[in-house]
Amino acid sequence: MDLSVLMEGFNIKGRLVTLVPFGNGNINDTFLAVYRNTFTETQVVLQRVNRAVFPRPEVIMANMHKITLHCHAKLENDAKRGLDDRVWQMPRIIKTKEGGDFIRDEKGEVWRVITRILSAHAFDTAQSPEHALECGCALGHFHYLLSDMPPNSIEDPLPGFHVTSGYLRQYDRTLKSKRAQSLLSASVEAKRLAKYIDERRDLALCLERAERAGELKRRMFHGDPKVNNIMIDDFTGKGTAMIDLDTVSPGLVQIDVGDAVRSICNPAGEEETNLGKVAFDENLFLAFMKGYMREAGAFMTEADREYLYDTVRLLPFELGLRFFQDYLAGDRYFKTRQPGQNLNRARVQFRLCESIEAREGSIREMLKRL
Numbered sequence: 001m002d003l004s005v006l007m008e009g010f011n012i013k014g015r016l017v018t019l020v021p022f023g024n025g026n027i028n029d030t031f032l033a034v035y036r037n038t039f040t041e042t043q044v045v046l047q048r049v050n051r052a053v054f055p056r057p058e059v060i061m062a063n064m065h066k067i068t069l070h071c072h073a074k075l076e077n078d079a080k081r082g083l084d085d086r087v088w089q090m091p092r093i094i095k096t097k098e099g100g101d102f103i104r105d106e107k108g109e110v111w112r113v114i115t116r117i118l119s120a121h122a123f124d125t126a127q128s129p130e131h132a133l134e135c136g137c138a139l140g141h142f143h144y145l146l147s148d149m150p151p152n153s154i155e156d157p158l159p160g161f162h163v164t165s166g167y168l169r170q171y172d173r174t175l176k177s178k179r180a181q182s183l184l185s186a187s188v189e190a191k192r193l194a195k196y197i198d199e200r201r202d203l204a205l206c207l208e209r210a211e212r213a214g215e216l217k218r219r220m221f222h223g224d225p226k227v228n229n230i231m232i233d234d235f236t237g238k239g240t241a242m243i244d245l246d247t248v249s250p251g252l253v254q255i256d257v258g259d260a261v262r263s264i265c266n267p268a269g270e271e272e273t274n275l276g277k278v279a280f281d282e283n284l285f286l287a288f289m290k291g292y293m294r295e296a297g298a299f300m301t302e303a304d305r306e307y308l309y310d311t312v313r314l315l316p317f318e319l320g321l322r323f324f325q326d327y328l329a330g331d332r333y334f335k336t337r338q339p340g341q342n343l344n345r346a347r348v349q350f351r352l353c354e355s356i357e358a359r360e361g362s363i364r365e366m367l368k369r370l
């Protein structure tokens with residue numbers, strides 16, 4: 001597939017000068033395209049939506065269309081009224097020459113182009129408490145932007161996403177396969193992780209039970225607010241945008257908090273191979289939560305707060321379970337660069353979960369004081 005020919009289908013001014021792989025996403029293929037003319041430069045992001053993960057990419061794009069429309073209008077309005085302490089940004093879909101939101105190639109692959117947020121970067125790990133605080137502000141502000149969007153206007157982009165009991169069932173099915181059995185019998189570490197999961201099966205159900213009991217209600221959430229999906233302004237050091245909008249849909253906002261926390265409060269990052277370096281950082285946690293509450297505290301109900309500790313513990317468990325299941329199934333979901341990478345990613349998340357359990361008392365205390 002000649003990507004520069006594909007790019008001709010999109011309505012972008014100037015001449016394409018470069019097109020290179022971009023970012024560290026585990027799911028979609030991402031490229032940066034730079035266009036120039038005599039006076040200026042335009043940078044955009046080209047992505048192929050992973051059809052193995054998102055079976056209906058057109059749903060993703062229809063959702064993205066509605067979400068960006070809603071948020072851009074609100075951002076513009078708030079800016080006019082001078083409500084913000086900064087310019088908040090959100091990527092925009094670049095139309096095709098035919099006026100559509102994406103191009104489907106001859107193989108049926110879906111390609112989209114979105115604007116790049118310039119003079120800003122996302123990091124793979126938290127850099128400092130100030131950075132963590134800005135991540136909290138960015139997620140909180142994002143929840144504010146989505147707070148008046150009717151959840152039923154969005155179609156479920158990824159059925160079963162963040163339903164931990166479903167991941168457990170999928171894991172149990174995978175365990176029965178020959179591949180999984182042979183991977184398990186070949187590795188002491190894999191056996192240890194399987195035991196780890198068995199000891200925490202009940203944890204998987206905590207949020208689902210609360211939702212069924214009516215204690216927690218779905219609102220619009222991001223779904224994937226890890227640290228490298230949060231853009232920080234190069235000049236001011238402030239959070240400026242949430243990116244990767246594929247999973248924005250009705251969900252529990254605490255899941256976003258838990259997912260951001262599991263990625264921000266582990267400064268060693270998701271790919272660390274030395275487990276001794278993986279630990280929950282309470283300073284980063286406190287800073288992140290302060291930033292989040294500043295922007296979104298007003299939406300938090302008592303019940304929302306009550307389930308925060310459980311969620312912070314649940315999210316690394318859930319992601320570890322997803323990585324481990326994928327390892328046993330032959331690395332079909334998360335992209336890998338070397339064999340055993342998903343096994344190692346699972347080890348990191350489970351170690352983080354243990355580190356959270358060991359700090360339960362002080363995490364609960366911090367949450368009470370927010």
Ligand code: GN1
Pocket residue numbers: 024025026027028053158223224226229244247270319
């Ligand atoms: C995936 O695409 P990316 O890298 O932002 C995954 C998240 C995981 C994350 C872990 C749709 O996100 O749920 O937390 O990897 N996204 C999907 O790095 O499954």
Ligand code: MG
Pocket residue numbers: 025027224244246
């Ligand atoms: Mg993603």
